[in-house]
Amino acid sequence: MRLFIALDIDDAIRERITCFVDGVSAFAPDARWAKPESLHVTLKFIGEQPEAAVERLKDALATIAATPADIHFRGYGFFPTAKSPRVFWLGLESGPQLAALAKAIDEKMAALGIPKEDRAFSPHLTLARGRGGSGSPRLNKEDGPNRIFQCLQEKLTALTAPEFGSMTAREFFLYQSHLSPKGAKYTKLAAFDLK
Numbered sequence: 001m002r003l004f005i006a007l008d009i010d011d012a013i014r015e016r017i018t019c020f021v022d023g024v025s026a027f028a029p030d031a032r033w034a035k036p037e038s039l040h041v042t043l044k045f046i047g048e049q050p051e052a053a054v055e056r057l058k059d060a061l062a063t064i065a066a067t068p069a070d071i072h073f074r075g076y077g078f079f080p081t082a083k084s085p086r087v088f089w090l091g092l093e094s095g096p097q098l099a100a101l102a103k104a105i106d107e108k109m110a111a112l113g114i115p116k117e118d119r120a121f122s123p124h125l126t127l128a129r130g131r132g133g134s135g136s137p138r139l140n141k142e143d144g145p146n147r148i149f150q151c152l153q154e155k156l157t158a159l160t161a162p163e164f165g166s167m168t169a170r171e172f173f174l175y176q177s178h179l180s181p182k183g184a185k186y187t188k189l190a191a192f193d194l195k
Helices: 009-028 051-061 096-110 151-157
Strands: 001-006 041-050 068-078 085-094 124-129 162-169 173-179 185-193
Touching: 001 051, 009 124, 009 151, 009 162, 051 096, 051 173, 051 185, 068 096, 068 124, 085 096, 096 124
Parallel strands: none
Antiparallel strands: 001 041, 001 173, 068 085, 068 162, 085 124, 173 185
């Protein structure tokens, strides 16, 4: 089972993002655009795990004590760089609660043998990926200037930074990712309250 831990986003914010994507996606027709129903804020990618591990993961996640996190969705950017873009993302601003939650999750998962993150938590929503290549925010040796997002970047410079609204995350989820040629489909396996 391919697993990850994430926050869901409020429907009103999802709708605003969908309208924005509908307005700009034609400027990067060769990109793979995320489906609106698939948008989420990843807190920890776990990867492939046997089905028998799910209960152990749920038990560990249920012990996390964290508070709700206020999140503001605004702006955008490109990974790894604007000159060598592979991923178009939407920005998030939040207080220390979100980073503390990601850290607590990372530590609980490390205790179960899942490798810790080797980079700082950088919350974002992935809106589109270039065809082929990695979705990693790191610059790879094969990265170089590409044109997948060039027209989109030109159009975005004429716009003010978009604002999509704010929400308070009151729970996080363990998800299963089902990969297919038509794109990934995500299923919530368990919810965990933030109190």
